[in-house]
Amino acid sequence: MAEYEYVDPGFFRTSNNSSQAHKDFLQFSQLFLPCMYVVVFICGLVGNSLVLVIYVCYQKLKSLTDVFLMNLPLADLVFICTLPFWAYAGIHEWIFGSFMCKTLLGIYTLNFYTSMLILTCITVDRFIAVVRATKTYNQQAKWMTLGKAICLSIWVISLLVALPQIIYGNVHYLDKPICGYHNEEISTVVLATQMTLGFFLPLITMIVCYSVIVKTLLQARGFQKHKSLKIIFLVVAVFLVTQTPFNLVKLIRSMSWEYNTMTSFHYAILVTEAIAYLRACLNPVLYAFVGLKFRKHFWKLVKDIGCLPYLGVSSQWKSSEDTSKTCSASHNVEATNMFQL
Numbered sequence: 162m163a164e165y166e167y168v169d170p171g172f173f174r175t176s177n178n179s180s181q182a183h184k185d186f187l188q189f190s191q192l193f194l195p196c197m198y199v200v201v202f203i204c205g206l207v208g209n210s211l212v213l214v215i216y217v218c219y220q221k222l223k224s225l226t227d228v229f230l231m232n233l234p235l236a237d238l239v240f241i242c243t244l245p246f247w248a249y250a251g252i253h254e255w256i257f258g259s260f261m262c263k264t265l266l267g268i269y270t271l272n273f274y275t276s277m278l279i280l281t282c283i284t285v286d287r288f289i290a291v292v293r294a295t296k297t298y299n300q301q302a303k304w305m306t307l308g309k310a311i312c313l314s315i316w317v318i319s320l321l322v323a324l325p326q327i328i329y330g331n332v333h334y335l336d337k338p339i340c341g342y343h344n345e346e347i348s349t350v351v352l353a354t355q356m357t358l359g360f361f362l363p364l365i366t367m368i369v370c371y372s373v374i375v376k377t378l379l380q381a382r383g384f385q386k387h388k389s390l391k392i393i394f395l396v397v398a399v400f401l402v403t404q405t406p407f408n409l410v411k412l413i414r415s416m417s418w419e420y421n422t423m424t425s426f427h428y429a430i431l432v433t434e435a436i437a438y439l440r441a442c443l444n445p446v447l448y449a450f451v452g453l454k455f456r457k458h459f460w461k462l463v464k465d466i467g468c469l470p471y472l473g474v475s476s477q478w479k480s481s482e483d484t485s486k487t488c489s490a491s492h493n494v495e496a497t498n499m500f501q502l
Contacts, residue, residue: 182424190431191251197435198248201442205241208445209234211459215449219458225286228308230448232315233279237441240272244438254337262340266330270323271316274358276444278315280400281363282308283448288370292377322358325351352415360408367397396447403440407433 212234222228243265246257255262286308330342371393378390410433414426449455 186424186427189428193431194435195248195251197438198244198251201438202241202244202248205237205441205445208442209238209241211462212445212449212455213238215455215458215462219461220455222305225304225308226283226290228305228312229279229283229286232312233276233283233444233448236272236275236279237444239268240276241441243269250340255332255340256338257340259332262332263327263330266340266342267320267323267327270326271319274319274322274355275315276440277359277363278319279312280444281366282311282315284363284366284370288374291374318358322354349415352411356408356412360404363400364404367400371397392447392451399440399443399447403437403443407437409433 213231216222216227216231220227222231246261246265250256257265326342330340333339333341375390375393407430410426410429414430450459
């Protein structure tokens with residue numbers, strides 16, 4: 162019986178190639194994974210680069226939200242920049258050497274968990290801005306300093322989590338050179354850390370914080386809540402759809418190594434992992450482009466680089482801002498209107 166060993170991110174190796182099902186799987190993975198990597202790379206590169214350019218050149222860092230929303234695309238951008246290497250290796254073989262293997266595995270893991278932890282911080286930030294807006298309104302400078310310290314801590318923690326991939330990652334010479342990470346002795350600890358930081362912590366935080374935010378919005382008066390509620394549900398839904406399948410498959414696989422002999426289960430890991438990567442494309446839309454102020458700066462950027470005609474966007478956004486200023490909602494609802502959920 163063939164023994165399969167999963168090698169992150171998305172590569173498999175086997176002790177024999179006698180199974181036709183396994184050959185079919187290899188052909189599928191050589192086509193499917195590189196295509197997904199390329200799609201995520203292109204879409205994520207465009208979206209996250211736009212967010213960074215707008216924050217650096219137009220919006221600047223004026224609030225705790227801005228600190229998190231600038232670190233999020235930075236983490237996603239570095240993460241997706243590793244995908245072309247995996248795409249090439251998936252089609253051909255690993256030709257970049259052992260040092261690049263360790264480095265890219267480390268970068269891949271570092272920025273994955275940085276992104277997830279920042280998403281968690283954004284959720285808590287929205288909770289504070291909405292539920293405790295009156296107390297935080299005049300403490301922006303204090304929160305800015307705290308936000309920078311939190312982001313620095315997140316990068317350090319993510320680096321520590323990535324150390325096993327950096328230390329034990331290497332090039333394995335099987336049918337062809339493959340870059341991967343596998344260590345039986347610490348795999349359980351690594352999996353537990355991945356599940357905690359990469360899934361359960363963001364999920365529980367979203368459920369608790371957004372539940373309170375929804376309750377607060379429903380109790381507010383003089384404010385059109387439907388848009389904010391839609392954004393909240395969209396954020397949670399996208400996280401669940403993209404992250405739950407892959408983490409569920411990993412959890413099931415950890416319970417019994419018999420799944421390593423099932424080619425159908427390998428398909429499940431492959432497809433759900435590719436779906437999980439889509440978050441790098443969707444984060445800019447969910448956490449930046451839904452904001453009124455951010456879209457105003459986006460159209461200003463479009464005008465400045467001369468890609469599209471300037472069709473009275475300025476007056477349109479000015480009208481929207483004036484309407485927002487005259488809104489009679491309470492401070493907590495105003496915070497929801499000002500910042501991205």
